[in-house]
Amino acid sequence: MKKCLCICVIVALLVSLCCFVGCNVNDIEKISKNLDDYTIVCAFDEQCNVLSATQTVKITNRTNNTFDSLKFHVFANAYREDAKQLVVPQMYKLQAFPNGESWGNISFDSVMVDDVSVPFALEGEDLDILSVPVEKQLFPNDKVTVQMTYEVQLANIKHRLGYTENTVNLGNFYPILCYLENDNFCCTPYYNVGDPFVSEVVNVDLTATFPQGYVVASSGNLTEATATENHCTYRYQMPACRDFALVASPKFNKISQNVGDVVVNYYYFADENAEQSLAIACDSFEFFNQNVGAYPYKTYSVVETDFCYGGMEYSGLSMVTSKSESYNEAIVHETAHQWFYGVVGSNQIDNAWMDEGLVEFLTLLYLDHAEVLPLQKSMLSNIKTYTMYVDVLNNYYDDVDTSFRPLHQYPNDTQYVLMTYVKGSILFHTLYETMGQAKFWKALQHYYKTAMFTVATPNTMTTCFEQMAGCQLAPIFAQFASGEEVIGKITD
Numbered sequence: 001m002k003k004c005l006c007i008c009v010i011v012a013l014l015v016s017l018c019c020f021v022g023c024n025v026n027d028i029e030k031i032s033k034n035l036d037d038y039t040i041v042c043a044f045d046e047q048c049n050v051l052s053a054t055q056t057v058k059i060t061n062r063t064n065n066t067f068d069s070l071k072f073h074v075f076a077n078a079y080r081e082d083a084k085q086l087v088v089p090q091m092y093k094l095q096a097f098p099n100g101e102s103w104g105n106i107s108f109d110s111v112m113v114d115d116v117s118v119p120f121a122l123e124g125e126d127l128d129i130l131s132v133p134v135e136k137q138l139f140p141n142d143k144v145t146v147q148m149t150y151e152v153q154l155a156n157i158k159h160r161l162g163y164t165e166n167t168v169n170l171g172n173f174y175p176i177l178c179y180l181e182n183d184n185f186c187c188t189p190y191y192n193v194g195d196p197f198v199s200e201v202v203n204v205d206l207t208a209t210f211p212q213g214y215v216v217a218s219s220g221n222l223t224e225a226t227a228t229e230n231h232c233t234y235r236y237q238m239p240a241c242r243d244f245a246l247v248a249s250p251k252f253n254k255i256s257q258n259v260g261d262v263v264v265n266y267y268y269f270a271d272e273n274a275e276q277s278l279a280i281a282c283d284s285f286e287f288f289n290q291n292v293g294a295y296p297y298k299t300y301s302v303v304e305t306d307f308c309y310g311g312m313e314y315s316g317l318s319m320v321t322s323k324s325e326s327y328n329e330a331i332v333h334e335t336a337h338q339w340f341y342g343v344v345g346s347n348q349i350d351n352a353w354m355d356e357g358l359v360e361f362l363t364l365l366y367l368d369h370a371e372v373l374p375l376q377k378s379m380l381s382n383i384k385t386y387t388m389y390v391d392v393l394n395n396y397y398d399d400v401d402t403s404f405r406p407l408h409q410y411p412n413d414t415q416y417v418l419m420t421y422v423k424g425s426i427l428f429h430t431l432y433e434t435m436g437q438a439k440f441w442k443a444l445q446h447y448y449k450t451a452m453f454t455v456a457t458p459n460t461m462t463t464c465f466e467q468m469a470g471c472q473l474a475p476i477f478a479q480f481a482s483g484e485e486v487i488g489k490i491t492d
């Protein structure tokens with residue numbers, strides 16, 4: 001996700017790298033053979049703002065554990081009126097609900113396991129976990145097929161999932177298997193701070209029907225399109241996809257450009273500089289493609305939409321908030337997420353710094369490369385912002401916690417942004433300065449190649465960086481994580 005940050009300008013740096021890194025894109029075909037399969041057939045009703053769907057998930061138990069039930073996140077239920085916490089932090093409420101409060105939910109008609117109806121249940125701290133019992137226990141290597149029929153009622157909200165007068169955002173709308181950590185389901189609730197998501201990559205085959213006149217931006221490749229008098233139906237496929245999303249609008253225009261073999265699309269409805277926005281998407285895409293590693297999918301779509309933060313990343317698709325102040329920067333930020341969040345996953349609940357901090361720093365490296373904003377200047381600004389914030393807190397509290405924490409342990413959204421994006425970018429800048437630019441890029445390439453299509457841990461990242469640096473970096477990671485000595489070191 002992109003949150004607006006106060007980043008200004010001063011000096012110029014010397015960077016210009018173009019070391020092409022070859023990643024084996026064929027890996028995706030090999031990888032996809034050993035992943036769960038999601039087949040979703042859905043239709044959008046514009047009268048009621050309801051998405052009706054049937055979803056089939058073919059799951060293999062790849063753990064050493066035996067399960068009595070399967071757990072799915074149903075984030076659509078976070079939009080309920082009676083949800084324990086509002087779907088956005090209070091400070092974003094007016095932005096998110098310009099027409100007043102509006103609610104959504106998900107309701108299930110049926111859930112079947114291997115063609116037999118089962119007594120499913122909504123559970124979890126805030127009814128956002130779907131529990132699906134399996135009649136016979138699911139042993140290691142067992143396979144099971146879950147089929148569910150459901151309706152998602154969309155709220156009138158500028159958020160990941162919702163409709164506005166301009167667009168229909170369909171992010172996190174479908175039930176997604178909870179992440180298996182240490183062979184157990186992580187049934188974390190939805191949090192309104194940060195991106196409360198972590199998921200394995202899966203193969204998605206999604207067919208969506210929209211009323212005639214809607215233009216649809218989507219993750220994955222369009223493989224079929226058919227039309228009737230009133231409707232258009234599109235089929236998309238995406239192997240090794242972390243999270244599939246669509247945005248639809250009758251107002252969309254679309255322009256495209258190739259970057260190598262990848263088609264980069266830009267969907268927009270109000271942007272008066274659409275060609276420039278596409279150029280920024282393509283140029284930053286190429287920069288990350290060359291410096292980090294090859295993007296493994298065939299398409300990438302940047303989508304102007306109504307949203308309450310700066311933007312939001314999905315596999316192969318980025319939502320960018322219409323008319324946001326830092327629109328171009330958000331395009332770059334979300335594009336960088338395709339590499340770190342999308343291809344290389346991480347636990348965004350426990351370790352949000354791993355993708356947000358890195359992506360924020362990569363954005364600054366790109367802005368420096370593109371001669372928009374020198375790195376020294378942007379980093380100085382981030383350091384000032386961070387130290388000022390901590391100074392202010394220190395005036396009020398005895399013991400200020402500056403550690404990296406799981407999302408729900410940040411007292412508010414501001415502190416989450418400061419710690420994760422701003423301090424996160426300072427961590428990666430510190431590594432960049434310590435290792436030197438050549439080794440930094442090599443480490444990122446190594447990390448990308450090592451962790452692609454997985455959910456990387458801080459340990460994977462540290463090890464990859466140390467291997468390329470040829471020196472110990474664990475103490476730097478540890479100090480930033482714990483919040484010790486960081487401020488003193490930076491302000492020296």
Ligand SMILES: [Zn+2]
Nearest residue numbers: 001002356359
């Ligand atoms: Zn982000």
